[in-house]
Amino acid sequence: MDEIEVLENRIGYKFKDKKILEQALQHSSYLALKGEKSYPGERLEFLGDAVLNFVVSSEIVEKFPDADEGKLTRLRASLVNSKNLSKCASRIKLKDFVKFAPQIKEEVKSPELLADFFESLIGAVYVDGGISAAEEVIKNLIDFSKATDAVDFKTQLQELVQKKYGVLPEYEVVSEKGPEHKKIFEVVVKIKGRMRGRGEGRSKKIAEQKAAEEAIKKLEKRG
DSSP: OOHHHHHHHHHTOOOSSHHHHHHHTBOHHHHHHTTOOOOHHHHHHHHHHHHHHHHHHHHHHHHOTTOOHHHHHHHHHHHSSHHHHHHHHHHTTGGGGOBOOGGGTTGGGSHHHHHHHHHHHHHHHHHHHHHHHHHHHHHHHSOGGGOOSOOOHHHHHHHHHHHHHSSOOEEEEEEEESOGGGOEEEEEEEETTEEEEEEEESSHHHHHHHHHHHHHHHHHHHO
């Protein structure tokens, strides 16, 4: 049994076109060594991200019929994030199948990169077998019982901003109101120098979480 068949058995899907799966597992550094200038895996990652969000959204809407939009967003975010997706990738030992340049061996262990390859894998399943196949694989690999609406908005925003802009969000306390024992902090979060969210709370941490939540909503509306 070759390594492609091993991975297919682990995810519960047989590819009609094995080349698509191979492309999903090739890091840009590996392709650069071969003189390639295009990286199909990045396109598959883009697709996989969209498919994951769609399938997970559909599933949690069905599982939580009374949840409002805010709760549904938090439930989805608890499943579709780098930490959880990297765990899914680790369970099937996805990194063992990834091809990369020797000099980035340590980087491949990072949760962010493992999550990226998991998205590429889902994108490959979608291209090869359509939405039904992708849905089945996602349900096989993601534990929906772990969905929770207790989401760390700062972590969620950081992942979103790093992926979209390649920078980190910056938080700033702009005011402190009230007596020392009942102080209210006002915090803004900036992305590339532009204010994207504002929040208030009885601690800096609470205010930062609220600012991050507002920023996420604005970014998601912009698409």
